[in-house]
Amino acid sequence: MSGSKAGGLLELAEIAIEKAPTDIEVTADASLKTDLMANLKAEFEKEREGIHVSDLVYCIRKAAFRKLQPKPLTEVQFSYFLAGRGHHETIQFISNAEPEKEIEWNGIKGSIDLLADSVPVEIKTTRSFKRDIPPHYIRQLSYYCAMLEKTEGRLLILYLTPNVNHRNEPEEMLKAYTVKIHDLEKIKKELLESAHQLQAALDEKNVNLAPAVREEDAWQCKSCEYAEECRSKEASH
Numbered sequence: 001m002s003g004s005k006a007g008g009l010l011e012l013a014e015i016a017i018e019k020a021p022t023d024i025e026v027t028a029d030a031s032l033k034t035d036l037m038a039n040l041k042a043e044f045e046k047e048r049e050g051i052h053v054s055d056l057v058y059c060i061r062k063a064a065f066r067k068l069q070p071k072p073l074t075e076v077q078f079s080y081f082l083a084g085r086g087h088h089e090t091i092q093f094i095s096n097a098e099p100e101k102e103i104e105w106n107g108i109k110g111s112i113d114l115l116a117d118s119v120p121v122e123i124k125t126t127r128s129f130k131r132d133i134p135p136h137y138i139r140q141l142s143y144y145c146a147m148l149e150k151t152e153g154r155l156l157i158l159y160l161t162p163n164v165n166h167r168n169e170p171e172e173m174l175k176a177y178t179v180k181i182h183d184l185e186k187i188k189k190e191l192l193e194s195a196h197q198l199q200a201a202l203d204e205k206n207v208n209l210a211p212a213v214r215e216e217d218a219w220q221c222k223s224c225e226y227a228e229e230c231r232s233k234e235a236s237h
């Protein structure tokens, strides 16, 4: 950086400081944050009874770890849950479909975001730049379809990060898909098998009885809060 350019930036910074209001004082408010964190913990860390579809969609071993060796959520996880809840509830509120329906099938619990003419609609929000459809989005929707005996579902993806395509044009921020399932029995079998694997791990208190993440979802291991325990369990197995 040239001397005159650096000097120019310094001058700008000095002007900004001079213009800062001196009659206002800003200090960290620990009690406001503590209250909010306590409420977030009460809401998002409460133990869920039984096996849910969301336990079976990502990594079944991680679901076993979470139930057998629960860990407090991090601030990053709280911020993701909070943002996700807000987006979901707003879309549910403004839609014409039936919002948030709790279902149960063969002891597996599920929570469907929307039911539009009795067709399940799954809402996903993502910070990813990519505009592809991650396999676990389809898996989750297909599980709900199987539980409801429906061969069709709908997927709504809200992208939170703007991006441009190879022609430098802005990519869509909202995408919607219809998903048709040709072999519902296969999906039902997979869902039941996954639930049995998780139940066996919980009954035996042995996370190794739950399968590790599927190859196409291996990216999840990078940010997994149980990565260390998982590696040492695998090594000792």
Ligand code: SF4
Residues within 6 Å of the ligand: 059, 060, 061, 062, 065, 212, 213, 220, 221, 224, 225, 226, 227, 228, 230, 231
């Ligand atoms: S490290 Fe990977 S395989 Fe192990 S529990 Fe976490 S997500 Fe699953």
